Amino acid sequence: MKTHRYSPHSDKPFFFLFFFQDDFEFRSKPFAAGPVYLSRIDSFEKLTRGEDVKSVYMLNLCTKDVDCEFLPGDTLAILPRNDENEVDSLLFRLNVDSVSDNRYCLVDDCEKPFNIPKHVPREGTLRNVFMSHINIRSMLKKVFLKKLLFYTTDCEERRVLEDCASANSKQYELLISECPTLLHILDRFPSCSPPIELILHYSSPLLPRYFSIASSPLQKDTLSIIFSVVEFENSLKGVCTGWLEKLLNVQQSKVPFYFRKPTGFRMDSPEESRVLIAAGTGIAPFLGFLRHKSLLEKPKKLGGTYLYYGCRYKEGDFLCAEELRKYVSNGILAALYPAFSRESTSKCYVQNELSKGRDMLVDLILNDGALVYVCGNKSVAKDVKETLVECFAEHLRVDVADAAKIIGSLIKEKKYLVDTWL
Ligand SMILES: Cc1cc2nc3c(=O)[nH]c(=O)nc-3n(C[C@H](O)[C@H](O)[C@H](O)COP(=O)(O)OP(=O)(O)OC[C@H]3O[C@@H](n4cnc5c(N)ncnc54)[C@H](O)[C@@H]3O)c2cc1C
Ligand SMILES: NC(=O)c1ccc[n+]([C@@H]2O[C@H](COP(=O)([O-])OP(=O)(O)OC[C@H]3O[C@@H](n4cnc5c(N)ncnc54)[C@H](OP(=O)(O)O)[C@@H]3O)[C@@H](O)[C@H]2O)c1
Structure with missing residues (x-):
């Protein structure tokens, strides 16, 4: 099997203010x-x-x-790109800082033990590889820690590393929580001096x-x-x-x-009514919806838009509050229901607002055919869905399982759309 050899040579100096x-x-x-x-x-x-x-x-x-x-x-x-200071420290600690701006090219070499992965460019500079191509924060797997053993000279450090890298080690979790990045690990084990090929071999791409x-x-x-x-x-x-x-x-x-290739989570028909439910930065796509609606040629018939928005404080993080209020006053938004979670001792989340307006909400969705959009983190999406199921159950006087089926069919018909992260 062919492997690659990393061979730095020092012809052209580089400046890293630019992208290549x-x-x-x-x-x-x-x-x-x-x-x-x-x-x-x-x-x-x-x-x-x-x-x-x-x-x-x-x-x-x-x-x-x-x-x-x-x-x-x-x-x-x-x-x-990765943080420049972090990259500098890492290159220094790996003993390659003096050659990191020199150009290299990878050459095929069957004798070298480390395969250089595809996400590392065949030519370039080490600094650029560390800045733009590899994830220098990636999770340090046990197999990698085991390899580090070969390059660690201090007996006590070797003992700890070996212990952490062993199959049933409880020490591993502790080490990773204290040393979440490669730089932390190298600081923790000062006698460890791995070759650059090993680091590149075990690197993952910067996504x-x-x-x-x-x-x-x-x-x-x-x-x-x-x-x-x-x-x-x-x-x-x-x-x-x-x-x-x-x-x-x-x-x-x-x-x-x-x-990014589109998912179904988009506004392709402004004439439809919409219930938008967001928490925190989850407001971002909905701001796009509202800005778009406000720029469309009138007098096109536009559907009503109802926004439920959760943040911590009225003043601190009610994102784009002025703009949202303007959309209420010019009719782009039919209604805005903010929920502030840290204004009082009891939490108020978007779910509370949804429950308060239950009858109007179910009517909007079932009779006006309003589309439902949810954006925020995964727990918000899960809790909002539960609340909507309860709203449907109470309004329609059906049991929760039947209400869940209704929401299930809205999801299937792409009338209930969710964009979440974490
Ligand atoms: C479809 C989609 C749309 C998104 N839209 C937005 C958007 O409009 N605005 C926005 O700010 N983000 C958005 N995100 C999240 C964004 O892509 C990044 O994941 C986020 O900004 C963190 O990236 P980072 O490189 O700064 O953090 P990283 O260095 O990647 O660290 C993130 C890691 O930190 C941890 N973490 C702890 N708390 C959080 C938290 N609150 N958020 C993220 N990670 C956390 C997780 O373990 C995670 O792996 C979206 C994600 C997806 C999938
Ligand atoms: N298209 C997308 O997928 C997309 C777009 C933008 C953002 N996002 C993601 O959305 C998330 C938003 O995070 P953020 O940091 O901006 O928000 P945040 O500030 O952490 O939270 C916003 C509000 O939501 C509340 N909240 C927390 N848990 C909740 C729950 N289970 N139900 C209802 N409300 C809840 C918070 O209350 P407390 O903190 O007081 O509990 C706070 O008031 C991030 O993970 C971001 O990456 C995704």
Whole structure:
């Protein structure tokens, strides 16, 4: 079997402010509906303020040269880069910092023990591989820890590593929770000095992250997303959202993205009535629906849109509140039902609002044929479904099993659509 040899050579110096063509060609692009575009950040706005709320931003990309063939509700996929400081530290710790900007090319070599996976470009620089192509935060499997043993010289460190990597080890979970990334592991075992080929061999590709489009295709030259910065207890931020947040402060930054193949979760017929149910950043696709509706030529008959929206506070994270209120006053939204979960001692979720308006809601869905859309995290989707089943059962005076069947058929007929994550 042929393997590859990694052979750095030092002809051309590189600067990593720019993207290279191979950044996109070699990267994994699941569900891509078209090419990768590189768009400049036009503007951004922080949508949250105060304490006890996440940092959420509206990001507007300039799409002058983009073929914006999407419908409200569609998603785009962003190809993120790893954190530069984290990459620097890792390259240093792996002892390759002095050659990381030199160009390499992989050559076939049957004698080398490590196969270099396909997601590593055949030519390039190590820094670019670590910045754009491999997931440097990927889960450290036991088989990889076992391999690290070969390159660890200290006896005590070897003992701990061996223990963690053994089949029934309880220590493994503990180690991974304390050392969630390769860099943490290398810090924990200072005498471990693995070759770069081993790291590349066990690496996984850096995958794109999906974001709902929060704008209308009718908006000229701009495309918006809303993202919430993921923050971990150990002060690390999410790869993509942490990177995007940093980009906001860099002049002329560009973001590579592609349109993801559409699912059914989109607004293709604005004349139909809709019940939209969102929590947190789940509002993003619905903002796209409303912006689109407000830009459509009048006087087309448009269906009523009813929005149930859950957030923590009236002031802190009621995303785009002004814009949503404007849609109520100009009739784009037939009604807005906000639910604030942390304004009082008792939690108020979208489910509470749905239950309050049960009769109107069931009537809208069954008699007006309103489509139901739910967007948020998985637990919101599950709990909302349970509440709707209860609403149907109580309104129609049927038992819960029969009400669940009605919701089941709405799902089957694609009249109840869900977009969730986690
Ligand atoms: C169809 C679809 C549409 C999406 N639309 C949006 C959107 O419009 N806006 C938006 O902000 N996000 C959206 N997401 C989620 C988004 O794609 C990313 O997963 C998210 O932004 C985190 O990416 P990251 O690289 O910053 O974090 P990563 O570095 O990938 O870390 C994420 C990891 O952190 C953990 N985690 C803990 N809390 C959270 C949390 N609240 N969110 C995510 N991960 C968490 C999980 O284990 C997860 O694997 C969508 C996802 C899908 C599948
Ligand atoms: N197209 C998509 O699939 C898509 C698009 C955008 C976002 N998302 C995903 O949607 C999620 C939104 O997260 P976020 O961080 O923006 O929201 P968040 O701020 O964590 O939560 C928003 C609100 O939902 C409440 N909530 C929590 N659990 C709930 C439940 N079971 N039922 C009803 N309400 C509940 C929260 O209340 P408390 O915190 O007070 O409990 C809060 O008031 C993320 O996972 C994001 O990735 C998916």
